[in-house]
Amino acid sequence: MDLFELITPCHFGLEAMMKREITDLGYDITAVEDGKVTFAGDAEAIAYANIFLRTTERVLLKVGEFKATTFDELFEKTKALPWERFIPQHGKFWVAKANSVKSKLFSPSDIQSIMKKAMVERLKEKYKVDWFPEDQESYPVRVSILKDRVTVCLDTTGVSLHKRGYRQNTTKAPITETLAAALLMLTPWKGDRILVDPFCGSGTFCIEAAMMAANMAPGMHRSFLAESWKHLIPEKCWKDAREDAEDRVDLSVKTNIQGYDLDEEAVRFARENAKLAGVDHLIHFQQRSVAELSHPGKYGFIVTNPPYGERLEEKKDLPALYETLGGRTFGKLGTWSLYVITAYEDAERYMGRKATKNRKIYNGMMKTYFYQYPGPKPPKKKKEQEEM
Template sequence: MATKVYELIAPCHFGLEAVLKKEILDLGYEISQVEDGKVTFLGDAEAICRANIFLRTTERILLKVGSFKATTFEELFQGTKSLPWEEYIPQDGRFWVKKANSIKSKLFSPSDIQSIMKKAMVDRMKQGYGVSVIPETGADYPVRVSLYKDIVTVALDTTGESLHKRGYRKMTSKAPIEETLAAALIMLTPWNKDRILVDPFCGSGTFPIEAAMMAANMAPGMNRSFLSENWKQIIPRKCWYEAMDEAHEMVDDTVSVDIQGYDLDPEVIKAARANAELAGVAHMIHFQQRPVAELSHPKKYGFLITNPPYGERIEDKKNLPALYTQIGDRFKALDSWSAFIITSYEDVEKYMGRKADKNRKIYNGMMKTYFYQFLGPKPPRRKPEAAPKNQDREQ
């Protein structure tokens, strides 16, 4: 029997599509489309498991059921009803339209879209199974739908709770950065496990923990569960076991790294340590209560990767010039280092006293942020080990 290939949709933060695309290609899957905020790729049941467990930068994995054009609610009803729901949802499956979003489309009321599509799905399922009642007592099949320029794209959510919930962050600080976003930002830098990484505003520890997980080759989803583990008619249990085994076999948490996280607040540092413990990387990170004014490191060619306080409240905004002046001073004192800063503050370069080599716009939810990249020199290549001299030559 030929393996069934699905179209899988992976949403991500706007501006980070290229990072996610590379991750999917590295997993070995073919990309069919890249659009704003999402990457679509082709894969079988095993791909659903592996994408959920291994991808660091997507929010969830959606299984596309179909798409059609609809400018009226009648067209929406008929279009939804024409999809082969019985091939995806078992007779006792519990299904509902969990989320509907609409951009530049005639139909825009989420609650109307949701209730009309649910009715159409029930009609189709009754017809498909030849029954008069759909019990909805079985596994969950939440549907997500997006309307863009009147094209309706309908998909099942295989993930459940968003993938940024890795299962390690029990304690959060104010305005934490999402794990998926932190991972994508680290991937945008040339950092690798042989280089130093310091986050002087580490908060609940997300940047250091994500970096340590990358260094140890830990799949981000290996300590959590997924909604579609119960979809036995689409994904055999064996696929989940094999993908989890693959994830566990790849881990090497004995690698030596220099990853550090500082914060001014002792409670926050305590929380970051607890999170790192849960993630299984506490032994790889040095957390310390330390103000940014005391930021220093004896070695060269390190990386600052950080998400400083945004100053969302007006009184905090007043402190930002002094804060960035301080970051700039400490950065200058770090010989040959690079700095990568995500913030919504637009005057970073002015107060750091240096123009960024690159600046990238990234949407963190609805907030426009900037990823300022101050690049230091590359470290010299290590000289290859000298070959032993021939013994018969004169020493």
């Protein structure tokens, strides 16, 4: 099979998680940049990346890269790309998204229009036609320009990968599935450890954790745009990847994952979403306030996305809420670890302790902080000690 350059965008600050996932799948990383990781892979890799990767929004197939500072240059260099290798004569093609940072070409609509014209001219010459019906498979193009460097890709995913298919019900300000998975991967939590989210909302942290514990690939029950690109990716690639994903699942795994929320409707939504994901038996959801959080177990994890006052009237409640989370609950749990993502600037102050680590993460355009309070490591199990 031919090798492609594949690009996986991710949240700024979480590139290391993306890199680890790709390496674990067995592919070679070729570049790590702000907000994206590039790797080499064949047609099968496109299927595997879409089905197995937890932390990327989509899988992009790189068509080409070049420098352009004028629209004439953009047109000619776009036209020079081998579009006929990817887009058949009846394919529907358009520039779905263009973004430009620190570049002379900065108008997304002009970039999109000029590049579409260049693609048409190239394909007219190659297919010896004057008109394209564009009545079959879709080939959306995504373009990013950074410091006059143009990267041109085809989107193999379609609907963003954070849409696993299970979250039919949401509460206000939900965390995305891809971000929740990446943050869980940033912690030392493993499937056999206790995990509690006292502000579980629609259940995303708990559901992503349960899917990880059960080794359930996040994309195994959804479809992807490139499944119709049979001239590029044989149907067998998707079939084999899905069968591999099914073979890896272990729904008999024992877990201790709990989600609490004061909002009765949120708890109901979380249960329904977990059922749709097929992991409802691995999670215990309950209507309960953060002040009531207690657990008899040791060395557990609190991983959560508390309210941060999206509306002005909510801000007055935040000091007491964060004091409760950091002092009255976490403070009593001794051996536990606490991981909090929030946009609330005074979180550390009211939790009453400075985080061991504090990572800045952009959740869309919103600047958030991931406060990390790792607890002590549990003692090694007897069997592990005997094997050493």
